[in-house]
Amino acid sequence: MTTAEPTPRRRRGRPGHDQAAILRAAVELFNRKGYDATSMGDLAKELGLTKPAIYHHVTSKEQLLSRALDDALDELTAAVTEASRKEAGTSAYQRLRAVVRRSVEVLVAHQPSVTLLLRVRGNSEVELAALERRRWLDDRLAELVADAAAEGALRADVPPALVSRLLFGMVNSLVEWYRADGAYDTAAVADAVTVIAFDGLARHEPEPPTSQAS
Amino acid sequence: MTTAEPTPRRRRGRPGHDQAAILRAAVELFNRKGYDATSMGDLAKELGLTKPAIYHHVTSKEQLLSRALDDALDELTAAVTEASRKEAGTSAYQRLRAVVRRSVEVLVAHQPSVTLLLRVRGNSEVELAALERRRWLDDRLAELVADAAAEGALRADVPPALVSRLLFGMVNSLVEWYRADGAYDTAAVADAVTVIAFDGLARHEPEPPTSQAS
Numbered sequence: 001m002t003t004a005e006p007t008p009r010r011r012r013g014r015p016g017h018d019q020a021a022i023l024r025a026a027v028e029l030f031n032r033k034g035y036d037a038t039s040m041g042d043l044a045k046e047l048g049l050t051k052p053a054i055y056h057h058v059t060s061k062e063q064l065l066s067r068a069l070d071d072a073l074d075e076l077t078a079a080v081t082e083a084s085r086k087e088a089g090t091s092a093y094q095r096l097r098a099v100v101r102r103s104v105e106v107l108v109a110h111q112p113s114v115t116l117l118l119r120v121r122g123n124s125e126v127e128l129a130a131l132e133r134r135r136w137l138d139d140r141l142a143e144l145v146a147d148a149a150a151e152g153a154l155r156a157d158v159p160p161a162l163v164s165r166l167l168f169g170m171v172n173s174l175v176e177w178y179r180a181d182g183a184y185d186t187a188a189v190a191d192a193v194t195v196i197a198f199d200g201l202a203r204h205e206p207e208p209p210t211s212q213a214s
Numbered sequence: 215m216t217t218a219e220p221t222p223r224r225r226r227g228r229p230g231h232d233q234a235a236i237l238r239a240a241v242e243l244f245n246r247k248g249y250d251a252t253s254m255g256d257l258a259k260e261l262g263l264t265k266p267a268i269y270h271h272v273t274s275k276e277q278l279l280s281r282a283l284d285d286a287l288d289e290l291t292a293a294v295t296e297a298s299r300k301e302a303g304t305s306a307y308q309r310l311r312a313v314v315r316r317s318v319e320v321l322v323a324h325q326p327s328v329t330l331l332l333r334v335r336g337n338s339e340v341e342l343a344a345l346e347r348r349r350w351l352d353d354r355l356a357e358l359v360a361d362a363a364a365e366g367a368l369r370a371d372v373p374p375a376l377v378s379r380l381l382f383g384m385v386n387s388l389v390e391w392y393r394a395d396g397a398y399d400t401a402a403v404a405d406a407v408t409v410i411a412f413d414g415l416a417r418h419e420p421e422p423p424t425s426q427a428s
Contacts, residue, residue, distance in 0.1 A: 034248060093416070118390075154415045158406045162398055166410055169387025170380055176332075177379055184376055192372045196380055200414025201368045202307070 019057050022047065026064040027112045035065060035116070036123070062126050069120065069130040072113035075106045076137060084140045092147035093154065097194055099144065103171050104190040108178060115175040141168060167197055233271050236261065237285075240278040241326045249279060249330070250337070276340050283334065283344040286327035289320045291347065294354045307367035310358045311408055317385050318404040322392060329389040355382060381411055
């Protein structure tokens with residue numbers, strides 16, 4: 001709005017925008033309009049920049065997507081790598097419980113880019129690479145569930161691969177409704193997810209089996 | 215491919231397609247390409263029909279969306295209405311557990327249209343009406359969780375509204391990976407969801423509290 005502003009931060013129409021701000025705006029636009037439907041022109045307009053000004057910071061729309069997906073994946077990858085490490089003194093069950101909790105924290109901290117990640121369908125090399133990283137994470141988590149089951153720490157009547165899907169399905173569903181400024185802080189949600197998944201909601205004692213059918 | 219075929223079913227390029235087949239193809243296309251990016255021309259091409267042939271059966275793309283969203287919502291609405299009925303001899307806990315199970319069955323039976331429903335963002339009257347119906351369902355389910363908690367059947371340390379979100383977040387996450395021809399049948403998934411949510415995965419006895427912090 002003003003033509004001469006002394007402080008460089010957050011002003012519009014100038015090349016002073018840093019890459020992080022451009023990335024943030026890009027992720028927000030990709031989530032709102034869809035990646036394919038968003039042009040660099042849209043992004044420039046959103047930021048009040050010219051297209052050349054944007055290209056001063058990033059080489060392409062795909063580079064922005066790539067960075068956003070890395071943002072979504074890097075911390076999760078670190079957490080899962082950590083959880084997969086069979087250290088003395090920790091059970092697979094403890095590491096699984098911890099990584100479920102940690103994945104809630106990572107999702108909340110990187111919600112816009114995780115939202116984008118969960119919508120990726122593999123329409124380009126960048127998207128395929130992200131899907132490949134997701135698959136690696138899923139495989140490690142399924143292994144961890146299987147290890148915890150093998151320890152005898154998990155109930156034996158649900159297949160580990162299915163447990164892994166449902167557990168992280170519950171975590172991922174947070175992107176649809178969680179608001180950092182809403183009723184629940186990260187710790188409350190992380191508690192709820194781990195308590196529901198591992199301890200169960202039911203307070204009563206399990207009923208004695210009355211039939212063979214499940 | 216053939217120009218003269220004696221049997222009318224599944225042939226291409228003819229107006230013999232019934233509305234259900236058109237709707238099925240439309241939902242599949244909407245999910246694959248996105249609703250906004252799909253034209254009636256795309257749908258005609260997919261079905262091997264002319265556009266006038268399509269318009270012989272449906273009045274608009276929006277009518278197809280509306281029918282698809284009704285398909286996703288009608289049975290779920292019936293199930294939730296049933297579960298909300300406070301009948302003698304059933305606890306809220308029993309009705310909640312039954313409706314979680316039933317919602318898995320409905321999702322699996324209507325997976326393409328539920329997938330579409332879960333992507334709706336409110337860009338038109340039809341989408342807003344569907345979101346309104348989703349909100350009604352969410353509210354009934356949250357009430358049911360609160361009733362079950364009030365009965366003392368659910369653990370008291372997780373807020374009922376959060377429980378409801380996470381429970382149905384886990385159910386809804388099925389649209390992302392469930393395949394009817396895959397490793398798990400509907401009953402196995404319904405069992406797994408209810409067992410994880412209500413009974414918990416952990417086999418061990420809960421550890422005695424060692425600190426006040428959660």
